[in-house]
Amino acid sequence: MTDVPPVTIEPKGRSWLSGLSVVWVIPVLALAMALSVAWQSYNDRGPLITIEFQDGSGIAPKETELRFRDVKVGLVEELHFGDGLRSVLARVRIDKSMAQYVDSAASFWVVRPELSPSGVSGLDTVLSGVFIEGSWDSEIGPPATSFKGLNTAPLYRSGEDGLQFALRSIPGGVLSANTPILYRGVEIGRVGPARISPEGNFAIAEAVIYEPYGRLVTPATRFWDTSGFSVSLGPNGAEIDFTSIATLLAGGITFDTFVSGTEPIGDGSVFEVYPSELEARNSVFNSSEVAILELRVVFEDNISGLALDAPVELNGLQVGTVQHLSGLVDRETYGDSRVRLNVVLGIQPSRLGLQGEIKPEDALAFLQERVQSGLRARLASGNLLTGGLKVELVVVEDVEPAELEIVEGATPIMPTTESQVTDTAATVEGVFSRINSLPIEELLRSAIGFMESAQNIVNSEAIREAPEDLRGLLSDIRGVVTSQSVKDIPVTMNAALGRLDAILAQIEEEQAVARVLAAIDATTAAAANVGGVVDGVPALVDRLVEVAAKAQILPLEELTDQVTEILRSADAVISAPAMQQLPASLAGALDELNRTLAELREGGAVTNVNATLESTRAAADAVAISTAELPELVERITEVFDQASATIAGYNKGEVISRDAQAALQDISEASRAISALARLLERNPSALIRGR
Amino acid sequence: MVGMERIEQRQKILTARQMGLVACSRCQQVWEKDVSICGRCGHKLVSRDPQSLQRVWAYWLIGLMCYIPANIYPMLQTRTLFYTQQDTIVGGAIELIEYESYAVALVILFASVVIPISKFLAIAFLAISVQRPPSVSHHQRQMLYEVVEYIGRWSMIDIFVVAILSSLVQLKVLVSIYPGPASLFFALSVIFTMISAQAFDSRLIWDEAHGKDEGKAND
Numbered sequence: 001m002t003d004v005p006p007v008t009i010e011p012k013g014r015s016w017l018s019g020l021s022v023v024w025v026i027p028v029l030a031l032a033m034a035l036s037v038a039w040q041s042y043n044d045r046g047p048l049i050t051i052e053f054q055d056g057s058g059i060a061p062k063e064t065e066l067r068f069r070d071v072k073v074g075l076v077e078e079l080h081f082g083d084g085l086r087s088v089l090a091r092v093r094i095d096k097s098m099a100q101y102v103d104s105a106a107s108f109w110v111v112r113p114e115l116s117p118s119g120v121s122g123l124d125t126v127l128s129g130v131f132i133e134g135s136w137d138s139e140i141g142p143p144a145t146s147f148k149g150l151n152t153a154p155l156y157r158s159g160e161d162g163l164q165f166a167l168r169s170i171p172g173g174v175l176s177a178n179t180p181i182l183y184r185g186v187e188i189g190r191v192g193p194a195r196i197s198p199e200g201n202f203a204i205a206e207a208v209i210y211e212p213y214g215r216l217v218t219p220a221t222r223f224w225d226t227s228g229f230s231v232s233l234g235p236n237g238a239e240i241d242f243t244s245i246a247t248l249l250a251g252g253i254t255f256d257t258f259v260s261g262t263e264p265i266g267d268g269s270v271f272e273v274y275p276s277e278l279e280a281r282n283s284v285f286n287s288s289e290v291a292i293l294e295l296r297v298v299f300e301d302n303i304s305g306l307a308l309d310a311p312v313e314l315n316g317l318q319v320g321t322v323q324h325l326s327g328l329v330d331r332e333t334y335g336d337s338r339v340r341l342n343v344v345l346g347i348q349p350s351r352l353g354l355q356g357e358i359k360p361e362d363a364l365a366f367l368q369e370r371v372q373s374g375l376r377a378r379l380a381s382g383n384l385l386t387g388g389l390k391v392e393l394v395v396v397e398d399v400e401p402a403e404l405e406i407v408e409g410a411t412p413i414m415p416t417t418e419s420q421v422t423d424t425a426a427t428v429e430g431v432f433s434r435i436n437s438l439p440i441e442e443l444l445r446s447a448i449g450f451m452e453s454a455q456n457i458v459n460s461e462a463i464r465e466a467p468e469d470l471r472g473l474l475s476d477i478r479g480v481v482t483s484q485s486v487k488d489i490p491v492t493m494n495a496a497l498g499r500l501d502a503i504l505a506q507i508e509e510e511q512a513v514a515r516v517l518a519a520i521d522a523t524t525a526a527a528a529n530v531g532g533v534v535d536g537v538p539a540l541v542d543r544l545v546e547v548a549a550k551a552q553i554l555p556l557e558e559l560t561d562q563v564t565e566i567l568r569s570a571d572a573v574i575s576a577p578a579m580q581q582l583p584a585s586l587a588g589a590l591d592e593l594n595r596t597l598a599e600l601r602e603g604g605a606v607t608n609v610n611a612t613l614e615s616t617r618a619a620a621d622a623v624a625i626s627t628a629e630l631p632e633l634v635e636r637i638t639e640v641f642d643q644a645s646a647t648i649a650g651y652n653k654g655e656v657i658s659r660d661a662q663a664a665l666q667d668i669s670e671a672s673r674a675i676s677a678l679a680r681l682l683e684r685n686p687s688a689l690i691r692g693r
Numbered sequence: 694m695v696g697m698e699r700i701e702q703r704q705k706i707l708t709a710r711q712m713g714l715v716a717c718s719r720c721q722q723v724w725e726k727d728v729s730i731c732g733r734c735g736h737k738l739v740s741r742d743p744q745s746l747q748r749v750w751a752y753w754l755i756g757l758m759c760y761i762p763a764n765i766y767p768m769l770q771t772r773t774l775f776y777t778q779q780d781t782i783v784g785g786a787i788e789l790i791e792y793e794s795y796a797v798a799l800v801i802l803f804a805s806v807v808i809p810i811s812k813f814l815a816i817a818f819l820a821i822s823v824q825r826p827p828s829v830s831h832h833q834r835q836m837l838y839e840v841v842e843y844i845g846r847w848s849m850i851d852i853f854v855v856a857i858l859s860s861l862v863q864l865k866v867l868v869s870i871y872p873g874p875a876s877l878f879f880a881l882s883v884i885f886t887m888i889s890a891q892a893f894d895s896r897l898i899w900d901e902a903h904g905k906d907e908g909k910a911n912d
Contacts, residue, residue, distance in 0.1 A: 021744035023747060023751040023892075024747065024751050026751060026752075026755055027752075027754040027755045127774055127775050128775075128776075129776075
């Protein structure tokens, strides 16, 4: 019992190391691990940076992350106010691996959910809360621990490839900021927030075009605004034109390079944004890269109608615009207090047509030279309808010599000449007043009256029925001509003539000739007796001649004309639509005629005619009987002739008379010949009596 | 306890060692002290484990080391649609108190803070009391040891809760619960304190008393 303690205790006390349990390795190991982990985590702890924001919206200590390319690289440790409570300072612990890149060029901004026409961004922050996004490049620059946060996300994040440049509005134009840059409808870049230039005459905004599209931009590239929409009315109807809904709402900028063959640009260029594609296109050819030459012109007459941007023309070519307008009262220079029109012209030197590189000074020198040879500015009517004026630079002959007044530090003043405004206006006014005084209304009234009358006539029943009447007439004529009785006429005539022959033969048999000869002899004797009585004969003959002459003078030509006219009218009538139907009517008429003729035959009309002819024959017989009494008559005639021959005997004295008598006889013989011709004609063609030929 | 005290008061306790005997720690067979291997189960026979205290302290230390991160790091990660919440043990309990869930908060505080800490204290006290004469009787210390050993496993209740929650609440985006790093350390801490308590050779409780007695006697 007593030897037990030394056995067990002594070794323990002798060497504490030998009694040490192996189990101690575990806590030592754990401690070592814990220490190493602690050391490592301390060692890995990055630096603390301070970011200054305007407000701490949504930033929460220990929660809000700092992200780079959407990967967490740090955490906000604390949030407090800056000096004077003007800002909020966020102290952010950055991962050590990233710390070296967060140099003085780094930028930070708070990512918040954003709803814009072109899309929704930062939606995840709605749920997770905002985070701070950082942007820095891959190059290690001078370290910094204090930064100023941006209010909005920067356009261009370092480390991204893209072409950086600036866009500025043209003077007086607008610039839609924070809009996409579209090319052929594809968003390839963005315009950042715009700021106004210190002078306030244009807006300028940073813009970026992401790679690989940067090469699309060359010095000849023109940008224009596609915001809003355009409405046009054309032959194809109304058109509303806009690029996309996004640009309709928020605007957009697009560009094109109208001139090929130029080199891509580097970062930092400045481009102008034109209001429309047309202007952008025009601007390529009206290079605005050369500065504008400003000229002042003072017009004596103060005429309304000249406006800003009114054209300035040289030989009809626009070389600039009116840039400024004001009234001017300068008692010192002009000696009175009249108000004059002070106009500042902006001349585009490149449009003057000078060769080579054109500077405003060159243009000024050129203009000075031209002014010496008579170049003057004057107001002229630019637009007759609106009464707008323009400024013309014209060479005036025989003008008082003047100089381009060039004063150091002031705008050169261009001499003027009389303006050409009132003349044109007056002329146009005169023309208009003359047009105004034309009796157009009366003329129109008469014309309307005439038209109405003509219409009434044409519409009248009588005119319409005229062709019908004519058709009826013709069919009647045709009916008569083709009637059997007419056809019978020649036969009847032949019979009549046969009887006439018989009568004549009878007359011959009665020795009429001998008696006639005797009568002639007696006549001759009588004529001889007549002797002095014949004095009255020439007068008689004269009267005959007169009668003949009168007959000749008869207005046959007029008659012919009238007939011709009638025929023409008939032609017109015939060509009338109603006449066209004539053949059909005629056929009908002929049918009717046939029917009539048939009726006539049946009705004994022919018999009647024959009876008539019979009566004629009886009459001829009566004539023949009466000719039996002819010898007595002949005797009497013989007596007359005897007396006449006596007369003629006395008459032989004058050849003139005999010639007249001969002429009379000739006329008579001609007449008889005509009668015989007529008789023959009638014999051949009895219907000629009716038809007239 | 009363009974024990009575026993102590009644008679002096005689240890097996004092009687020259050694009990097999596995099969409880009692042998002569010279026997080095248990003839029944083949277990090595040691009257007193000389390295027991070393192992107690070693495991105790590891448990304590694990307990620190278990309280610093978040125990639970609750990810909902809108936020991610990370709760440490004490933070969660305080939050529960703010929500006026006092009962739950008390249970959590008791199981996760009071019990582990009292375990550490109890083990440390027991280990120290073996070498230094304590003011607490053998019987009380023995009971304390038994309580510590018994209650040790219940500290795992936190781990259970975390394990069950994180396996049940997995509604993807809506709500998800993940065990935080503290849960691992807490589990380790509990495990190591249990091992530490087991490593304690409770027979030393009685030895020490005898040693003291002997010391007194020797003095």
